[in-house]
Amino acid sequence: MKYELYYWPTIQGRGEYVRLALEEAGSSYRDIARESGRGRGVPALLSMMRTRRVARPPFAPPYLKAGRLIIGQTANILAFLGPRHGLAPREEGGRLWVHQLQLTLSDFVGEIHDTHHPISPDLYYREQEKEALRRTAEILKRRAPKYLGYFEDVMARNGRHARYLVGARLSYVDLSMFQVVAGLGFAFPRAAAKWTRRYKRLYALHAQVQERPRIAAYLASPRRIAFNNDGVFRQYPELDLAGG
Ligand SMILES: N[C@@H](CCC(=O)N[C@@H](CS)C(=O)NCC(=O)O)C(=O)O
Numbered sequence: 497m498k499y500e501l502y503y504w505p506t507i508q509g510r511g512e513y514v515r516l517a518l519e520e521a522g523s524s525y526r527d528i529a530r531e532s533g534r535g536r537g538v539p540a541l542l543s544m545m546r547t548r549r550v551a552r553p554p555f556a557p558p559y560l561k562a563g564r565l566i567i568g569q570t571a572n573i574l575a576f577l578g579p580r581h582g583l584a585p586r587e588e589g590g591r592l593w594v595h596q597l598q599l600t601l602s603d604f605v606g607e608i609h610d611t612h613h614p615i616s617p618d619l620y621y622r623e624q625e626k627e628a629l630r631r632t633a634e635i636l637k638r639r640a641p642k643y644l645g646y647f648e649d650v651m652a653r654n655g656r657h658a659r660y661l662v663g664a665r666l667s668y669v670d671l672s673m674f675q676v677v678a679g680l681g682f683a684f685p686r687a688a689a690k691w692t693r694r695y696k697r698l699y700a701l702h703a704q705v706q707e708r709p710r711i712a713a714y715l716a717s718p719r720r721i722a723f724n725n726d727g728v729f730r731q732y733p734e735l736d737l738a739g740g
Pocket of ligand 1: 509510511556557558568569570571602617
């Protein structure tokens, strides 16, 4: 099946979790908002959410068009792709566990987004900088270590398969974890330097994922958008310093 991904064209954002899964699967997909012409680009992305012709419109990007299905919510898209492309366990318990971890990672990503937009995503960072400093201090001191410690422990409990979060094979949540670790390193290099030593399994996972042939090829390609200060992970040195 040829997929159509709809996501903002200039950022990795939440679309990146879907891109990584599609790339690892070797799927053929189009990143519609990054193309130009009729039925493409940002107008196409917006129109699918607004048109009365779509009975089940997504609230926000990313969303994926797969045949007649239009699927929104990052974790939901991954729950759809995972079993189809060998990126999730076959049995129900394992599938639910990967989905649960992905939802927990989505919560973490939401909190990371709050570091620079604690009041509203519709205001500029500079309009909420004071609150951002306070929120980031909390997140870097308590929330990020709580999430990272949880995921490190999940890997440890995976026993002899502790190379992955779930079971003996890579799943889509490993790819998402890779992206979160990479993003934290971009946004908070100071804080992340400490985390590298403390969460050894997560950092080993990150190193391992970036060397997988399809992921390495993707990361080196123009399809991978570089981190920048419009995405979820943003580099504001004053926020990194707020972590103490
Ligand atoms: N929970 C959703 C969040 C989607 C979301 O927040 N999308 C952002 C871009 S990363 C957006 O464009 N939001 C528009 C809005 O919230 O108004 C998911 O994980 O997909």
